[in-house]
Amino acid sequence: MEPMNSMFRRGRSLRALLIAFALACAGVAAVVTGAASPSRADTSICAQYGRAVAGSYVVQNNAYNEPGTQCVNVSSNGFSITESDGSVATSGAPKSYPSIYNGCHYGHCSPGTALPKRISSISSAPTRISNTYVGNATYNAAYDIWLDPTAKTTGVNQTEIMIWLNHVGSVQPVGSQTGTAGINGTTWAVWTGNNDSRNVISFVAPSAMSSVSLDVKDFINKTISHGLATTSWYLTSIQAGFEPWAGGAGLAVNSFSATINGSGSSTTGGSTTGGSTTGGTTNGGTTTGGSGTGGTTGGTGSGSGCKVTYTPQTWPGGFTANVTITNTGSSTINGWKLAFALPSGQSITSAWNATVSPASGSVTAANAAYNGSIPAGGNTSFGFQGTYSGSNYTSPNSFSLNGTACAR
Structure with a gap:
């Protein structure tokens, strides 16, 4: 019989593969399965990979291994699991990871997020969460924090960092316990292992924590001390939710916040102070993201060059697009404007990580205050949601950055 830890790692590999496969298939997407679609309070998501904006954050259903139906109810800054059918073996991957996050995950970024952000430029990353637990299920309640x-x-x-705030039933983290760590006045059990090429470190609370305030940077520092990252790496997302193996209805994140402090700015979800930017506000279900002042216009740097990767996801009459700008030149780009033409019949309804105007025709995306600098060889991303007419969706065919044509 295969050892439990080995089987668990194989199950977690299934999680990554299934997510990547599903997100690569355009036919999977309905409106709620597109990127960070604006939502009203108390939106219900039952689609396997459905997601919706919750204030400054994104809630994802993420039922990658669910044998039945899973539904979550999205509130202003949290969610509750209203249906979670079936069960899977505790020796393998959990059924799902319904969660709320600040940052970028599989091409979907929360409105106005400052992430990804280099670890060396982060002074602190405070987070707060309040959870509701149930007893008639097998699950953990955990943060999932990603570094690259x-x-x-x-x-x-x-590298994946998990912070287990609670667990019910015979479940355990990837790998084995390799020590303890004192963080925030609590002694955490430290587990380390790997999931294929990905490093996993887990911090397990000695008893259930239903309401907690933590600094994610403390856990990142411990991860670095284990040789699983360096300060030159990036924090890409802070997620929090539940991994159920059996049941799960009634579990809830009542409230969640995650703030990124450093380099003269403080960013909570989509609201940035210190950089004079407010992005990602939600008004009546319509998200206006990435607007702000303080971002440098124009752009400087010699040895310029750029590449644009444009990744759309579509459904009848609507679409989202994730746009990645890579600096292929030899010097840093300080302030950027990306110009492109939307095909006829397309109109932008919301955007994040950039200011995009006008809504149709020849449009320009300008950096926010927190992502205007792109080092040589580096990249940054923004996204938008829109509508289109007709039966076929088409993508823009050319882009120019600060007046320079970009490769595709």
Whole structure:
């Protein structure tokens, strides 16, 4: 019989593969399965990979291994699981990871987020959460924090940090316990292992924590001390939710916040202070993201060059697009404007991580205050949601950055 830890790692590999496969298939997406779609309070999501904006954050259903139906109810800054059918073996991957996050995950960024952000430029990353637990299920309640050597906004990151606030039933983290760590006045059990090429480190609370305030930077520092990251890496997302193996209805994140402090700015979800930017506000279900002042216009730097990756997801009459700008030149770009033409019949309804105007025709996306600098060889991403007419969706065919044509 295969050892439990080995089987668990294999199950977690299934999680990454299934997510990547589903997000690569355009036919999977309905409105709620597109990127960070604006939502009203108390929106219900039952689609396997459905997601919706919750204030400054994104809630994702993420039922990657669910044998039945899972539904979540989205509130202003949290969610509750209203249906979670069936069960899976505790020796393998959980059914799902319904969660709320600040940052970017598989190409979907929360409105106005400052992430990805280099760890060396983060002074602190305070987070607060309040959970409701149930007893008639097998699950954990955990943060999932992602680190990578690059400013990655999609795909699998190199190191995963989990913070287990509670667990019910015979479940355990990836790998084995390798020590303890004193953080925030609590002695956490430290588990380390790997999931294929990805490092996993888990911090397990000695008893259930239903309401807690933590500094994510403390856990990142411990991860670095284990040799699983360096300060030159990037924090790409802070997620919090539940991994149920059996049941799960009634579990809830009542409230959640995650703030990124550093380099003269403080960003809570989509609201940035210190950089004079407010992005990602939600008004009556319509999100206006990435607006702000303090971002440098124009752009400087010699040895210029750029590449644009444009990744759409569509459904009848609507679409989202994730746009990644890579600096292929030899010097840093300080302030950027990306110009492109939307095909006839397309109109932008919301955007994040950039100011995009006008809504149709020849449009320009300008950086926010927190992402105007792109180092040589680095990249940044923004996204938008829109509508289109007709039966076929088409993408823009050319882009120019600060007046320079970009490769595709």
